[in-house]
Amino acid sequence: MKKKKSIEVTTQTVGRNRRNFLKVSGLAIAGSGLLLASCSDDDDNGNMLGGTFDLGTGDVGVLNYAYALEQLEAAFYTNVVNGSFYASASADEKAILLDLYNHEVNHREFFKAAIGANVPMEQQLTADLEFDFSSVDFGDRDSVLTTARILEDTGVSAYNGAGQYIQTAAYLTLAGKIVSVEARHAAAIRTIINGSADYTAFAGDDIIDDNGLDLAASPADVISAAGGFFVTPFTYKKPQA
Amino acid sequence: MNLIKFLDEFTTDKLQEPNTSRRAMFGQLGSLTKKAAIAAVPFGLATMSNKAMAQSSSSVVDVLNLALTLEYLEDEFYAMALDSGVLSGNAKAEAIYMQISKHESQHVDFLTAAIEGSGATPVAKPTFDFTVGGAFDPFNDNGAGQATAYAQLLALAQAFEDTGVRAYKGQAGNLMGNPGVLTAALQIHSVEARHASEVRRLRGLEGWITGNQRGAGMPEATQAVYDGATTEANIMQGGLDVTSLGSGSPFTVDASTQAYDEILTGDEAVAIASLFIVS
Numbered sequence: 001m002k003k004k005k006s007i008e009v010t011t012q013t014v015g016r017n018r019r020n021f022l023k024v025s026g027l028a029i030a031g032s033g034l035l036l037a038s039c040s041d042d043d044d045n046g047n048m049l050g051g052t053f054d055l056g057t058g059d060v061g062v063l064n065y066a067y068a069l070e071q072l073e074a075a076f077y078t079n080v081v082n083g084s085f086y087a088s089a090s091a092d093e094k095a096i097l098l099d100l101y102n103h104e105v106n107h108r109e110f111f112k113a114a115i116g117a118n119v120p121m122e123q124q125l126t127a128d129l130e131f132d133f134s135s136v137d138f139g140d141r142d143s144v145l146t147t148a149r150i151l152e153d154t155g156v157s158a159y160n161g162a163g164q165y166i167q168t169a170a171y172l173t174l175a176g177k178i179v180s181v182e183a184r185h186a187a188a189i190r191t192i193i194n195g196s197a198d199y200t201a202f203a204g205d206d207i208i209d210d211n212g213l214d215l216a217a218s219p220a221d222v223i224s225a226a227g228g229f230f231v232t233p234f235t236y237k238k239p240q241a
Numbered sequence: 242m243n244l245i246k247f248l249d250e251f252t253t254d255k256l257q258e259p260n261t262s263r264r265a266m267f268g269q270l271g272s273l274t275k276k277a278a279i280a281a282v283p284f285g286l287a288t289m290s291n292k293a294m295a296q297s298s299s300s301v302v303d304v305l306n307l308a309l310t311l312e313y314l315e316d317e318f319y320a321m322a323l324d325s326g327v328l329s330g331n332a333k334a335e336a337i338y339m340q341i342s343k344h345e346s347q348h349v350d351f352l353t354a355a356i357e358g359s360g361a362t363p364v365a366k367p368t369f370d371f372t373v374g375g376a377f378d379p380f381n382d383n384g385a386g387q388a389t390a391y392a393q394l395l396a397l398a399q400a401f402e403d404t405g406v407r408a409y410k411g412q413a414g415n416l417m418g419n420p421g422v423l424t425a426a427l428q429i430h431s432v433e434a435r436h437a438s439e440v441r442r443l444r445g446l447e448g449w450i451t452g453n454q455r456g457a458g459m460p461e462a463t464q465a466v467y468d469g470a471t472t473e474a475n476i477m478q479g480g481l482d483v484t485s486l487g488s489g490s491p492f493t494v495d496a497s498t499q500a501y502d503e504i505l506t507g508d509e510a511v512a513i514a515s516l517f518i519v520s
Contacts, residue, residue: 098490099447103500105491106483113481160427163413164420172417174479176410176430177501183434184448184502191439199336202439203344203432212347213428214435 055219056123058167063118064125065219066175067111069158072229073151074108075131077101080148083138093145093192100148100185107178114174130231145193151226152186153207155179157215158222165219183214301419302361304412307507308426309352311408313366314514315401316345321371322398325380327390334395337443341398341436348429355422368519371397376462392458395444400463402437403450404505404513407466409433411504434502449499462516469509474498 055064080086081101085094115124137143159179166172187202194201207215217225319342322328328335356363371379378385379393409430416423438448446456453467453474467473476484476497484497491500505513 096447099449099496099499102491102493102496103449106486106497106500109486109491110478110481110483113486114479117481156431160424160431163427164424166417169414169417170479172413173410173504176413176427177478177503179427179431180406180410180434180437180502181449181500183431184438187435187438188442188448191442196333199333200340202337203340203435208344208432208435210347211351211425212344212432213351213425214431216424216428 055125056119058165059171060119060123061219062162062166062171062175063111063115064123065162065223066159066178067108067115067125068129068230069155069222069226070104070108070111071127071129072131072226073104073155074101075129076133076136076147076151076229077104079133079136079138080144086139086141086144088141093141096188096192097144097148100152100189103181103185131229132231133229135228145189148189149186149193152182152189153215154217154222154226155182156186157217158219160214160216161218161222300415301422302356302359304415304426304507305352305356305361305422306364307412307510308409308429309349309356309364310367311401311405311510311514312345312348312352314369314517315405316342316349317366317369318371318397318401319345321380322394325382325390325394327379327381327387327394331391334391334443337439338398341402341440344432344436348432351425351429355425369517370519371517373462373516377460393460395440396459396463398440399437399444399446399456399459400466400513402433402440404466404510405433406430406437406502407469407505408507408510410502411506411510447499450502451495452498465509465513469503469505471503473503475501475503 055061055068077097077100080097085097089097112127136147156179159175159182163172163175163179166175190201190204198204203214223230319338322338323335323342328338353363371377372383375383377393377397378390379397381387381390385393409426413423413426413430416426441456442448444456444458450467450473453464453472455463455467476482476494478501483500484492484494486492490496
Protein backbone atom coordinates (compact mmCIF):
# COMPACT_ATOMS: atom_id res chain seq x y z
CA MET A 1 0.00 0.00 0.00
CA LYS A 2 1.35 3.32 -0.89
CA LYS A 3 2.16 5.28 2.17
CA LYS A 4 0.50 8.60 2.60
CA LYS A 5 3.23 11.19 2.35
CA SER A 6 2.50 13.63 5.06
CA ILE A 7 4.76 15.55 7.30
CA GLU A 8 4.01 13.89 10.54
CA VAL A 9 6.42 13.88 13.34
CA THR A 10 5.96 12.64 16.80
CA THR A 11 7.28 14.80 19.54
CA GLN A 12 8.82 13.38 22.60
CA THR A 13 8.59 14.91 25.99
CA VAL A 14 11.00 17.60 26.79
CA GLY A 15 14.40 16.68 27.96
CA ARG A 16 15.01 13.37 26.38
CA ASN A 17 16.06 14.77 23.07
CA ARG A 18 17.40 18.07 24.16
CA ARG A 19 20.63 16.76 25.48
CA ASN A 20 21.26 14.93 22.26
CA PHE A 21 20.37 17.75 19.96
CA LEU A 22 23.83 18.88 19.07
CA LYS A 23 25.08 15.39 18.67
CA VAL A 24 22.13 14.25 16.64
CA SER A 25 22.22 17.32 14.46
CA GLY A 26 25.86 16.69 13.85
CA LEU A 27 24.94 13.33 12.48
CA ALA A 28 22.26 14.85 10.31
CA ILE A 29 24.73 17.30 8.93
CA ALA A 30 27.11 14.52 8.11
CA GLY A 31 24.35 13.03 6.02
CA SER A 32 23.68 10.08 8.22
CA GLY A 33 20.55 8.09 7.70
CA LEU A 34 20.43 6.93 11.27
CA LEU A 35 18.01 9.55 12.49
CA LEU A 36 15.01 7.80 11.07
CA ALA A 37 15.47 5.13 13.66
CA SER A 38 14.24 7.41 16.39
CA CYS A 39 11.39 9.02 14.62
CA SER A 40 10.50 7.94 11.16
CA ASP A 41 7.68 9.14 9.02
CA ASP A 42 6.30 5.66 9.19
CA ASP A 43 5.00 6.57 12.61
CA ASP A 44 1.71 7.76 11.26
CA ASN A 45 0.03 7.46 14.57
CA GLY A 46 2.93 6.75 16.81
CA ASN A 47 2.18 7.79 20.34
CA MET A 48 5.47 8.54 21.85
CA LEU A 49 5.53 10.31 25.15
CA GLY A 50 3.87 13.66 24.91
CA GLY A 51 1.51 12.69 22.12
CA THR A 52 1.70 13.61 18.50
CA PHE A 53 1.53 16.69 16.49
CA ASP A 54 0.64 16.61 12.86
CA LEU A 55 1.76 19.50 10.77
CA GLY A 56 -0.66 18.53 8.06
CA THR A 57 -0.06 17.57 4.46
CA GLY A 58 0.98 19.32 1.29
CA ASP A 59 1.29 23.08 1.40
CA VAL A 60 -0.27 23.37 4.84
CA GLY A 61 2.21 20.92 6.24
CA VAL A 62 5.18 22.69 4.71
CA LEU A 63 3.97 26.09 5.84
CA ASN A 64 3.53 24.88 9.41
CA TYR A 65 6.87 23.11 9.28
CA ALA A 66 8.68 26.18 8.05
CA TYR A 67 6.87 28.26 10.63
CA ALA A 68 8.02 25.97 13.44
CA LEU A 69 11.62 26.19 12.28
CA GLU A 70 11.53 29.94 11.80
CA GLN A 71 10.03 30.32 15.26
CA LEU A 72 12.89 28.27 16.61
CA GLU A 73 15.55 30.30 14.81
CA ALA A 74 13.95 33.61 15.73
CA ALA A 75 13.68 32.60 19.38
CA PHE A 76 17.32 31.58 19.45
CA TYR A 77 18.62 34.84 17.96
CA THR A 78 16.25 36.83 20.17
CA ASN A 79 17.98 35.25 23.14
CA VAL A 80 21.39 36.03 21.63
CA VAL A 81 20.52 39.66 20.97
CA ASN A 82 18.65 40.22 24.23
CA GLY A 83 21.51 38.68 26.15
CA SER A 84 23.81 41.39 24.83
CA PHE A 85 25.58 38.71 22.81
CA TYR A 86 28.41 36.73 24.32
CA ALA A 87 31.11 38.58 26.14
CA SER A 88 33.81 38.31 23.50
CA ALA A 89 31.62 39.13 20.50
CA SER A 90 33.40 41.38 18.02
CA ALA A 91 31.61 44.22 16.27
CA ASP A 92 31.53 42.12 13.09
CA GLU A 93 30.05 39.16 14.92
CA LYS A 94 27.43 41.33 16.63
CA ALA A 95 26.45 42.86 13.30
CA ILE A 96 26.04 39.44 11.73
CA LEU A 97 24.02 38.05 14.62
CA LEU A 98 21.79 41.12 14.66
CA ASP A 99 21.15 40.71 10.93
CA LEU A 100 20.32 37.05 11.43
CA TYR A 101 17.92 38.01 14.23
CA ASN A 102 16.27 40.55 11.93
CA HIS A 103 15.91 38.11 9.06
CA GLU A 104 14.59 35.22 11.13
CA VAL A 105 12.04 37.36 12.96
CA ASN A 106 10.89 38.68 9.60
CA HIS A 107 10.60 35.11 8.27
CA ARG A 108 8.66 34.06 11.37
CA GLU A 109 6.17 36.88 11.03
CA PHE A 110 5.84 36.22 7.33
CA PHE A 111 4.83 32.61 7.93
CA LYS A 112 2.50 33.67 10.73
CA ALA A 113 0.73 36.04 8.36
CA ALA A 114 0.77 33.63 5.42
CA ILE A 115 -0.63 30.79 7.50
CA GLY A 116 -3.21 33.09 9.07
CA ALA A 117 -4.40 34.08 5.63
CA ASN A 118 -4.27 30.72 3.88
CA VAL A 119 -4.68 27.90 6.36
CA PRO A 120 -7.94 26.97 8.11
CA MET A 121 -7.80 27.96 11.75
CA GLU A 122 -7.84 24.44 13.09
CA GLN A 123 -4.81 23.52 10.99
CA GLN A 124 -2.69 26.49 12.03
CA LEU A 125 0.37 25.87 14.09
CA THR A 126 0.34 27.96 17.23
CA ALA A 127 2.22 31.25 17.07
CA ASP A 128 3.65 30.76 20.51
CA LEU A 129 5.80 27.68 20.49
CA GLU A 130 7.97 27.56 23.56
CA PHE A 131 11.57 26.57 23.37
CA ASP A 132 14.09 25.26 25.84
CA PHE A 133 17.58 26.61 25.23
CA SER A 134 19.03 25.40 28.50
CA SER A 135 21.57 23.38 26.51
CA VAL A 136 23.00 26.63 25.09
CA ASP A 137 25.36 28.86 27.05
CA PHE A 138 24.49 32.26 25.68
CA GLY A 139 27.54 33.80 27.32
CA ASP A 140 29.86 31.48 25.46
CA ARG A 141 31.01 32.18 21.91
CA ASP A 142 31.47 28.55 20.91
CA SER A 143 28.09 27.52 22.26
CA VAL A 144 26.23 30.35 20.53
CA LEU A 145 28.01 30.07 17.19
CA THR A 146 27.87 26.29 17.11
CA THR A 147 24.14 26.38 17.78
CA ALA A 148 23.72 29.06 15.11
CA ARG A 149 25.65 26.95 12.62
CA ILE A 150 23.54 23.90 13.33
CA LEU A 151 20.29 25.86 13.10
CA GLU A 152 21.30 27.47 9.80
CA ASP A 153 22.65 24.30 8.22
CA THR A 154 19.57 22.46 9.43
CA GLY A 155 17.37 25.20 8.00
CA VAL A 156 19.03 24.82 4.61
CA SER A 157 18.67 21.05 4.68
CA ALA A 158 15.05 21.37 5.78
CA TYR A 159 13.97 23.69 2.99
CA ASN A 160 15.95 21.69 0.43
CA GLY A 161 14.29 18.49 1.58
CA ALA A 162 10.78 19.91 1.79
CA GLY A 163 10.65 21.65 -1.57
CA GLN A 164 9.36 18.50 -3.24
CA TYR A 165 6.29 18.46 -0.99
CA ILE A 166 5.15 21.91 -2.01
CA GLN A 167 2.23 21.85 -4.41
CA THR A 168 1.88 25.51 -5.28
CA ALA A 169 4.56 27.16 -7.39
CA ALA A 170 4.31 30.46 -5.53
CA TYR A 171 5.08 28.73 -2.23
CA LEU A 172 8.01 26.89 -3.76
CA THR A 173 9.44 30.18 -4.98
CA LEU A 174 8.92 31.68 -1.53
CA ALA A 175 10.74 28.80 0.08
CA GLY A 176 13.53 29.37 -2.43
CA LYS A 177 13.71 33.04 -1.53
CA ILE A 178 14.20 32.12 2.10
CA VAL A 179 16.46 29.09 1.83
CA SER A 180 19.18 30.95 -0.03
CA VAL A 181 19.25 33.54 2.73
CA GLU A 182 19.59 30.74 5.27
CA ALA A 183 22.50 29.41 3.23
CA ARG A 184 24.08 32.87 3.19
CA HIS A 185 23.73 32.89 6.98
CA ALA A 186 25.22 29.43 7.33
CA ALA A 187 28.25 30.41 5.27
CA ALA A 188 28.87 33.54 7.33
CA ILE A 189 28.53 31.74 10.65
CA ARG A 190 30.81 28.96 9.47
CA THR A 191 33.39 31.50 8.38
CA ILE A 192 33.51 33.30 11.70
CA ILE A 193 33.68 30.03 13.60
CA ASN A 194 36.60 28.71 11.60
CA GLY A 195 38.50 31.88 10.76
CA SER A 196 41.90 31.27 9.25
CA ALA A 197 41.91 27.66 10.43
CA ASP A 198 39.75 26.64 7.48
CA TYR A 199 38.92 29.08 4.71
CA THR A 200 36.72 26.49 3.00
CA ALA A 201 34.28 26.10 5.90
CA PHE A 202 31.63 28.34 4.29
CA ALA A 203 30.80 25.41 2.03
CA GLY A 204 32.91 22.77 3.66
CA ASP A 205 33.46 19.20 2.63
CA ASP A 206 31.61 18.21 5.80
CA ILE A 207 28.33 19.36 4.27
CA ILE A 208 28.78 19.55 0.49
CA ASP A 209 28.97 16.18 -1.20
CA ASP A 210 31.09 15.01 -4.12
CA ASN A 211 28.46 16.18 -6.58
CA GLY A 212 28.70 19.66 -5.17
CA LEU A 213 25.26 19.30 -3.58
CA ASP A 214 24.19 20.81 -0.27
CA LEU A 215 22.31 19.01 2.46
CA ALA A 216 18.70 17.95 2.07
CA ALA A 217 16.83 16.25 4.89
CA SER A 218 13.30 15.00 5.36
CA PRO A 219 10.96 16.83 7.72
CA ALA A 220 10.92 13.87 10.05
CA ASP A 221 14.66 13.97 10.43
CA VAL A 222 14.87 17.68 10.84
CA ILE A 223 12.22 17.83 13.52
CA SER A 224 13.61 14.79 15.19
CA ALA A 225 16.98 16.51 15.32
CA ALA A 226 15.62 19.84 16.50
CA GLY A 227 12.92 18.35 18.69
CA GLY A 228 14.89 18.87 21.85
CA PHE A 229 14.38 22.59 21.65
CA PHE A 230 10.62 22.36 21.35
CA VAL A 231 8.79 22.61 24.66
CA THR A 232 5.24 23.26 23.56
CA PRO A 233 3.57 20.22 22.14
CA PHE A 234 2.19 21.22 18.78
CA THR A 235 -1.45 21.57 19.44
CA TYR A 236 -3.44 21.76 16.32
CA LYS A 237 -5.52 18.89 15.11
CA LYS A 238 -4.73 16.51 12.35
CA PRO A 239 -6.65 17.61 9.29
CA GLN A 240 -9.24 15.33 7.75
CA ALA A 241 -7.81 13.24 4.96
CA MET B 242 23.32 21.01 -29.11
CA ASN B 243 24.45 24.41 -30.18
CA LEU B 244 24.39 26.94 -27.39
CA ILE B 245 22.93 29.81 -29.35
CA LYS B 246 20.20 27.57 -30.66
CA PHE B 247 19.53 26.42 -27.14
CA LEU B 248 19.38 29.95 -25.81
CA ASP B 249 16.99 30.86 -28.57
CA GLU B 250 14.74 28.00 -27.73
CA PHE B 251 14.98 28.75 -24.07
CA THR B 252 13.90 32.30 -24.48
CA THR B 253 10.94 31.63 -26.74
CA ASP B 254 8.59 30.12 -24.25
CA LYS B 255 9.18 26.59 -25.43
CA LEU B 256 9.04 25.63 -21.81
CA GLN B 257 5.31 25.41 -21.74
CA GLU B 258 4.81 23.71 -25.07
CA PRO B 259 3.43 20.22 -25.03
CA ASN B 260 5.76 17.56 -26.21
CA THR B 261 4.51 14.50 -27.99
CA SER B 262 7.25 12.32 -26.59
CA ARG B 263 6.68 13.53 -23.09
CA ARG B 264 5.66 10.20 -21.71
CA ALA B 265 8.64 8.36 -23.08
CA MET B 266 11.08 10.98 -21.97
CA PHE B 267 9.58 11.21 -18.55
CA GLY B 268 10.09 7.53 -18.08
CA GLN B 269 13.79 7.98 -18.70
CA LEU B 270 14.18 11.13 -16.73
CA GLY B 271 12.15 9.80 -13.88
CA SER B 272 14.35 6.81 -13.34
CA LEU B 273 17.48 8.83 -13.79
CA THR B 274 16.54 11.43 -11.28
CA LYS B 275 15.43 8.95 -8.72
CA LYS B 276 18.80 7.30 -8.90
CA ALA B 277 20.74 10.52 -8.83
CA ALA B 278 18.71 11.87 -5.98
CA ILE B 279 18.94 8.80 -3.82
CA ALA B 280 22.69 9.06 -3.94
CA ALA B 281 22.47 12.64 -2.81
CA VAL B 282 19.51 12.57 -0.48
CA PRO B 283 19.37 9.78 2.01
CA PHE B 284 15.80 10.28 3.13
CA GLY B 285 12.34 10.48 1.84
CA LEU B 286 12.70 9.86 -1.83
CA ALA B 287 11.78 6.24 -1.99
CA THR B 288 8.13 6.90 -1.33
CA MET B 289 7.86 9.82 -3.63
CA SER B 290 4.78 10.05 -5.73
CA ASN B 291 5.01 10.93 -9.36
CA LYS B 292 1.37 11.82 -9.67
CA ALA B 293 2.05 15.51 -9.69
CA MET B 294 4.18 15.31 -12.80
CA ALA B 295 2.94 18.35 -14.60
CA GLN B 296 6.02 19.36 -16.49
CA SER B 297 7.18 17.90 -19.75
CA SER B 298 10.59 16.34 -19.63
CA SER B 299 11.77 18.48 -22.49
CA SER B 300 11.32 21.57 -20.42
CA VAL B 301 13.09 19.94 -17.50
CA VAL B 302 16.00 19.32 -19.83
CA ASP B 303 15.86 22.95 -20.91
CA VAL B 304 16.11 24.03 -17.30
CA LEU B 305 19.04 21.71 -16.75
CA ASN B 306 20.75 23.04 -19.88
CA LEU B 307 20.33 26.61 -18.67
CA ALA B 308 21.82 25.56 -15.36
CA LEU B 309 24.65 23.80 -17.17
CA THR B 310 25.39 26.94 -19.18
CA LEU B 311 25.70 28.98 -16.00
CA GLU B 312 27.86 26.31 -14.42
CA TYR B 313 30.13 26.18 -17.49
CA LEU B 314 30.60 29.90 -17.12
CA GLU B 315 31.42 29.73 -13.42
CA ASP B 316 33.60 26.66 -13.79
CA GLU B 317 35.76 28.21 -16.51
CA PHE B 318 35.92 31.53 -14.69
CA TYR B 319 37.25 30.04 -11.44
CA ALA B 320 39.67 27.75 -13.25
CA MET B 321 41.08 30.68 -15.19
CA ALA B 322 41.18 32.79 -12.04
CA LEU B 323 43.25 30.17 -10.25
CA ASP B 324 45.54 29.85 -13.29
CA SER B 325 46.01 33.57 -13.68
CA GLY B 326 48.23 34.12 -10.68
CA VAL B 327 46.12 37.10 -9.64
CA LEU B 328 45.31 35.35 -6.37
CA SER B 329 48.91 34.35 -5.66
CA GLY B 330 50.02 35.21 -2.16
CA ASN B 331 46.46 35.60 -0.93
CA ALA B 332 45.93 32.36 0.90
CA LYS B 333 42.38 33.15 1.94
CA ALA B 334 41.11 34.19 -1.49
CA GLU B 335 42.93 31.30 -3.12
CA ALA B 336 41.44 28.75 -0.74
CA ILE B 337 37.97 30.17 -1.26
CA TYR B 338 38.32 30.14 -5.05
CA MET B 339 39.64 26.59 -5.02
CA GLN B 340 36.68 25.40 -2.99
CA ILE B 341 34.19 27.19 -5.21
CA SER B 342 35.97 26.00 -8.35
CA LYS B 343 35.70 22.42 -7.14
CA HIS B 344 31.95 22.77 -6.64
CA GLU B 345 31.31 24.42 -10.00
CA SER B 346 33.23 21.67 -11.72
CA GLN B 347 31.19 19.08 -9.84
CA HIS B 348 28.01 20.86 -10.88
CA VAL B 349 29.04 20.71 -14.54
CA ASP B 350 29.67 16.98 -14.24
CA PHE B 351 26.47 16.35 -12.30
CA LEU B 352 24.25 18.27 -14.70
CA THR B 353 25.93 16.75 -17.73
CA ALA B 354 25.34 13.28 -16.35
CA ALA B 355 21.75 14.12 -15.47
CA ILE B 356 20.98 15.38 -18.96
CA GLU B 357 22.77 12.53 -20.70
CA GLY B 358 21.13 10.03 -18.39
CA SER B 359 17.75 11.28 -19.48
CA GLY B 360 18.61 10.59 -23.09
CA ALA B 361 18.95 14.26 -23.95
CA THR B 362 21.98 16.13 -25.22
CA PRO B 363 23.82 18.52 -22.95
CA VAL B 364 24.31 21.97 -24.41
CA ALA B 365 27.85 22.47 -25.72
CA LYS B 366 30.25 24.52 -23.67
CA PRO B 367 30.30 28.08 -25.01
CA THR B 368 33.37 30.17 -25.67
CA PHE B 369 33.58 32.75 -22.92
CA ASP B 370 35.13 36.20 -22.80
CA PHE B 371 35.49 37.35 -19.21
CA THR B 372 36.95 40.65 -20.35
CA VAL B 373 33.61 41.46 -22.03
CA GLY B 374 35.36 42.78 -25.12
CA GLY B 375 38.19 44.35 -23.16
CA ALA B 376 36.12 46.18 -20.56
CA PHE B 377 37.57 44.03 -17.79
CA ASP B 378 40.96 42.45 -17.19
CA PRO B 379 40.27 40.06 -14.32
CA PHE B 380 43.17 37.76 -15.15
CA ASN B 381 45.65 40.60 -15.63
CA ASP B 382 46.27 39.53 -19.22
CA ASN B 383 46.14 43.03 -20.63
CA GLY B 384 48.17 45.05 -18.21
CA ALA B 385 45.51 46.17 -15.76
CA GLY B 386 47.83 45.37 -12.89
CA GLN B 387 47.44 43.00 -10.01
CA ALA B 388 45.28 45.22 -7.80
CA THR B 389 42.78 46.11 -10.51
CA ALA B 390 42.64 42.55 -11.75
CA TYR B 391 42.06 41.25 -8.22
CA ALA B 392 39.19 43.67 -7.64
CA GLN B 393 37.60 42.66 -10.93
CA LEU B 394 38.14 38.99 -10.22
CA LEU B 395 36.20 39.34 -6.97
CA ALA B 396 33.52 41.57 -8.48
CA LEU B 397 32.83 39.11 -11.28
CA ALA B 398 32.66 36.22 -8.83
CA GLN B 399 30.07 38.10 -6.78
CA ALA B 400 28.05 38.83 -9.91
CA PHE B 401 28.18 35.21 -11.06
CA GLU B 402 27.24 33.77 -7.66
CA ASP B 403 24.42 36.19 -6.97
CA THR B 404 23.17 35.51 -10.52
CA GLY B 405 23.36 31.78 -9.95
CA VAL B 406 21.30 31.99 -6.79
CA ARG B 407 18.60 34.02 -8.49
CA ALA B 408 18.62 31.95 -11.67
CA TYR B 409 18.20 28.56 -9.97
CA LYS B 410 15.48 30.03 -7.79
CA GLY B 411 13.66 31.24 -10.87
CA GLN B 412 13.56 27.75 -12.36
CA ALA B 413 12.33 25.88 -9.28
CA GLY B 414 8.70 26.15 -10.36
CA ASN B 415 9.55 24.54 -13.70
CA LEU B 416 10.82 21.47 -11.87
CA MET B 417 7.72 20.85 -9.78
CA GLY B 418 6.47 17.34 -10.24
CA ASN B 419 9.96 16.04 -10.80
CA PRO B 420 11.04 15.73 -7.17
CA GLY B 421 14.49 14.27 -7.74
CA VAL B 422 15.52 16.98 -10.16
CA LEU B 423 13.93 19.69 -8.03
CA THR B 424 15.72 18.55 -4.90
CA ALA B 425 19.07 18.36 -6.65
CA ALA B 426 18.54 21.82 -8.12
CA LEU B 427 17.70 23.17 -4.68
CA GLN B 428 20.85 21.55 -3.34
CA ILE B 429 22.93 23.33 -5.98
CA HIS B 430 21.02 26.56 -5.38
CA SER B 431 21.97 26.72 -1.71
CA VAL B 432 25.60 25.95 -2.49
CA GLU B 433 25.61 28.92 -4.86
CA ALA B 434 24.16 30.99 -2.01
CA ARG B 435 26.94 29.88 0.31
CA HIS B 436 29.44 30.88 -2.37
CA ALA B 437 27.74 34.22 -2.87
CA SER B 438 27.81 34.99 0.82
CA GLU B 439 31.48 34.15 1.08
CA VAL B 440 32.59 36.10 -1.98
CA ARG B 441 30.59 39.11 -0.83
CA ARG B 442 32.21 38.94 2.60
CA LEU B 443 35.62 38.53 1.01
CA ARG B 444 34.89 41.79 -0.78
CA GLY B 445 33.99 43.48 2.50
CA LEU B 446 30.25 43.39 1.97
CA GLU B 447 27.59 41.62 3.99
CA GLY B 448 26.76 38.12 2.82
CA TRP B 449 23.19 39.16 2.00
CA ILE B 450 21.79 41.67 -0.47
CA THR B 451 20.32 44.95 0.75
CA GLY B 452 17.73 46.47 -1.55
CA ASN B 453 18.90 46.16 -5.12
CA GLN B 454 22.33 47.49 -4.20
CA ARG B 455 25.12 45.78 -6.08
CA GLY B 456 27.49 46.97 -3.35
CA ALA B 457 30.65 49.02 -3.19
CA GLY B 458 33.14 48.49 -5.98
CA MET B 459 30.76 46.60 -8.26
CA PRO B 460 30.87 47.81 -11.88
CA GLU B 461 27.66 49.41 -13.06
CA ALA B 462 27.42 46.72 -15.72
CA THR B 463 26.58 44.23 -12.96
CA GLN B 464 23.44 46.08 -11.87
CA ALA B 465 21.29 43.71 -13.94
CA VAL B 466 22.23 41.03 -11.43
CA TYR B 467 20.24 42.89 -8.76
CA ASP B 468 17.41 44.18 -10.94
CA GLY B 469 15.00 42.35 -13.22
CA ALA B 470 11.24 42.10 -13.33
CA THR B 471 11.34 41.48 -9.60
CA THR B 472 14.28 43.39 -8.20
CA GLU B 473 16.18 42.49 -5.07
CA ALA B 474 14.52 45.52 -3.47
CA ASN B 475 11.16 43.73 -3.48
CA ILE B 476 9.29 43.82 -0.17
CA MET B 477 6.08 42.08 -1.30
CA GLN B 478 6.19 38.38 -0.41
CA GLY B 479 3.18 36.22 -1.18
CA GLY B 480 1.09 39.33 -1.50
CA LEU B 481 2.20 40.63 1.89
CA ASP B 482 4.27 43.74 2.51
CA VAL B 483 6.78 42.22 4.90
CA THR B 484 7.80 45.63 6.25
CA SER B 485 4.28 45.90 7.69
CA LEU B 486 4.36 42.66 9.67
CA GLY B 487 5.81 44.21 12.81
CA SER B 488 7.89 47.03 14.13
CA GLY B 489 11.54 47.47 14.92
CA SER B 490 14.73 46.40 13.21
CA PRO B 491 13.45 43.16 11.60
CA PHE B 492 10.90 45.11 9.58
CA THR B 493 12.98 47.92 8.16
CA VAL B 494 13.11 48.04 4.39
CA ASP B 495 16.76 47.02 4.50
CA ALA B 496 16.20 43.97 6.70
CA SER B 497 13.06 43.04 4.79
CA THR B 498 14.92 42.96 1.49
CA GLN B 499 17.93 41.16 2.93
CA ALA B 500 15.72 38.43 4.35
CA TYR B 501 14.47 37.30 0.91
CA ASP B 502 16.43 36.68 -2.26
CA GLU B 503 14.51 37.20 -5.47
CA ILE B 504 14.29 35.27 -8.72
CA LEU B 505 15.68 36.01 -12.14
CA THR B 506 13.61 34.75 -15.03
CA GLY B 507 15.24 32.45 -17.55
CA ASP B 508 15.46 35.30 -20.02
CA GLU B 509 17.10 37.57 -17.47
CA ALA B 510 19.65 34.95 -16.50
CA VAL B 511 20.43 34.24 -20.15
CA ALA B 512 20.88 37.95 -20.83
CA ILE B 513 23.43 38.25 -18.02
CA ALA B 514 25.32 35.13 -19.05
CA SER B 515 25.30 36.23 -22.68
CA LEU B 516 27.47 39.23 -21.83
CA PHE B 517 30.30 36.77 -21.30
CA ILE B 518 29.54 34.42 -24.18
CA VAL B 519 31.32 34.91 -27.49
CA SER B 520 29.86 31.92 -29.25
